[in-house]
Structures are given as C-alpha cells and as structure tokens.
Amino acid sequence: AQKVTQAQTEISVVEKEDVTLDCVYETRDTTYYLFWYKQPPSGELVFLIRRNSFDEQNEISGRYSWNFQKSTSSFNFTITASQVVDSAVYFCALWDSGNTPLVFGKGTRLSVIA
C-alpha cells in the first residue's frame, strides 16, 4: 500500500538558518510521482514541485531545493537561508499508477523566527 511519512511534526528555526524537511514514501509501483505543497497561515494549499520516479536529478529553485533518492525512498525538501515568509505547513504527497488520488503525509509545520 502507498504511504507517505513526514516524521517531523514541527520544526522551529531562526531566520537565515537552513532547514530540511524529510519525506519518506512507500510504493510497490515503479512509476510514481512525488509532490510538495505549502500551506501558509492564510490556509490555501500551494503546489511547489512534482518529481517523477524516473528522474532522480535534484531540483533547485531559488532558496528551495529537493533531494530525491530512490535508494532510501526519500524526497527531502531544503530551504536555504530561511525567511519568516517560509513559515507554513509543508505536505509531501505520492501518486502511483495504481491509485488516482494523491496520498498525503501528515505535514510538517515550519516556524521561522525573526
């Protein structure tokens, strides 16, 4: 069965620190997609990134980077030089070809303190 685990429930960092949010997934499928979503205090869910199982290249977008490692079934998200605006709940999600809906982790609440 598909499963997404975000072991870190809450993280607090001081502004400008780097922080990594962990995501571990389980699937028996060889074709799957992994996602990260951001939910800021305003409440909406914002799509950040999608990565497919055949592309293990790491992705960098500004201060955000994602490390996909199939060997450890992980898709970790790093924020470099964190800012107060990064404070949010971050969700990791999995889709595989045997299952239409996404499977979400329970989320990690990140608080960045000025």
Place this chain on the structure above:
Amino acid sequence: NAGVTQTPKFRVLKTGQSMTLLCAQDMNHEYMYWYRQDPGMGLRLIHYSVGEGTTAKGEVPDGYNVSRLKKQNFLLGLESAAPSQTSVYFCASSYSPGLAGEQETQYFGPGTRLLVL
C-alpha cells in the same frame, strides 16, 4: 482564470442541519476531489470523481454525499451535520486531457471552514 473556487468560505451549522459545499474549476480538469483537514490529521480524502457523472469513496466518506453533474462542478453534501464534521474542507482538481505529465498534479481551492454546533 480563477482556478478552483469554493463556496461558501465559512459556515456555522447546528447539529442535524444540512448543507452543500460547492466547488468549481475552470481548468477543464477531469478529476475533482474533496478533502477535510483536521489538526494533526493532515488531509484526508472524502470523495473524488474521475469524470462527469462519476464519484468514488475516499478514506473518510461516511456522512457525506457528492455529485458531479457538470464537469466543472463538484458538490459535497452533508445531510445531517454532526459536530465531528467541524473541519476545513478543501476541493482540488487535476488532469487536463492533452497536457502530458500534468494529470497527477492537484490544484486546490481556498477552503471552506465549517463549524457544527
């Protein structure tokens, strides 16, 4: 292009009352979803639809009904509201035929906060 919209934004119900939450999308998406979000529970799928006229149960379907009479709309109904249904409800949609590789990405509405007293 409004994306995914939800009506209403906030509602207070008394136990036993009924209501319908409306979700609309203008992205020509085939799939639509209803989730609820509760503290510490993450997002839990209530029902979903893979096309006009179809619906399927998710993880927590009890106490809810849905209908997808038009492709762009997905309605979530509570026939007899209970305090346990106090939650934030999110609608999402995905899959535009012809956009390769995009079908799995879900786009969310702003949410509806429901309080059942």
